[in-house]
Amino acid sequence: MNVTCKHLRLFVEEEAEGWLAYVYDLDRFQIVHEGRRSHSTIRAAQEEAQSKADEILGEATDIDWCDARVMKAHG
Numbered sequence: 001m002n003v004t005c006k007h008l009r010l011f012v013e014e015e016a017e018g019w020l021a022y023v024y025d026l027d028r029f030q031i032v033h034e035g036r037r038s039h040s041t042i043r044a045a046q047e048e049a050q051s052k053a054d055e056i057l058g059e060a061t062d063i064d065w066c067d068a069r070v071m072k073a074h075g
Contacts, residue, residue, distance in 0.1 A: 001042070002030075005061050008032075010049040012042055019045035023052050032056060 002011045004026070011022040018038030025032045031053040039045040046065050054060050 001046075001065065003063055003065060005063055006057060008053050008056060009046055010046075010053055010063070012045045012049060014042075021045040021049035021052070023056065025056075027047055 001013075002041065004010075005017055007025060007027045009024040009026055013020050013023065015038060017044035018040050019042050020038060021033070021035035022031055024030070033049070033056075035045065035048060037048070046063075050061060050063055052057070053063075
């Protein structure tokens with residue numbers, strides 16, 4: 001599952017140990033946050049990804065991970 005917020009793409013992927021969060025910078029073409037902690041729920045991993053995006057952007061984001069529109073790039 002992934003969403004795009006400004007120039008960041010937030011990923012949540014299921015691994016054998018649980019859910020991991022990643023943040024990719026679309027301008028720099030690189031991962032800027034790679035989750036090192038496996039979460040037992042997808043929601044917890046989404047919160048980690050969003051928290052890191054907030055930190056990088058310097059502002060609070062309000063991402064609705066269930067909204068199909070956020071799956072597409074927007075600014």
